[in-house]
């Protein structure tokens with residue numbers, strides 16, 4: 239019998255978080271039975287492709303196209319290990335831990351030894367992520383990018399406002415990577431948007447998510463924030479994203495992508511993100 243590929247954290251009160259071990263991808267986060275994350279109806283759960291148009295993947299080693307392996311790196315196309323099955327903490331919160339190590343497959347694309355640990359805690363209205371990558375080598379330094387690809391479910395992306403971007407420099411991938419400075423206090427989306435904001439503050443708030451509520455994103459050791467929505471034409475080009483689904487998602491990603499993380503032998507890098515329904 240095939241080993242289970244889905245792990246559920248259940249906090250009670252219809253508050254759950256479901257992780258597919260393929261890419262350690264969070265495919266559902268329900269708070270009081272309300273889904274907070276966007277999953278495309280076209281998402282392919284075949285255990286091979288990234289669970290695109292879902293919620294959250296790790297792009298260790300590379301953000302974007304990559305000469306030596308798949309777009310956005312390999313961590314989202316590999317089955318992770320369940321290091322610690324969901325366990326209720328004294329606080330009532332539920333914790334699970336996932337891990338990934340180098341294999342012949344990862345070494346065929348990126349010839350380094352690494353240990354990646356990802357800890358998830360489900361609280362009443364919050365989801366906590368903590369990611370640590372360790373370089374066990376005695377003499378080799380490696381560098382990588384890391385990004386949490388977070389797709390929030392929204393009734394209408396045109397009504398969402400994003401705080402915390404004012405004054406930040408951004409790379410606009412829709413304009414051949416031209417660089418600008420954000421002049422708006424709150425950012426809205428009304429066309430194809432694909433931007434890497436650099437050195438952003440630790441907190442962003444998105445308004446008008448599910449049920450008209452706000453979502454707070456707090457990030458630590460992730461200096462960048464990516465804002466993406468494919469809009470209609472780009473959505474049509476994607477096989478795993480419905481043509482008419484773009485109004486119902488907003489992708490706000492905490493990452494370390496403008497510059498690589500450089501990890502010396504025997505050292506570790508840690509970063510975290512807290513999502514909170516307000």
Ligand code: TA6
Nearest residue numbers: 290302309310411432464466491
């Ligand atoms: O994070 C933004 C982005 O890199 C966009 O440029 C767009 O390509 C999106 O991610 C989706 O990428 P994917 O490979 O998952 O289809």
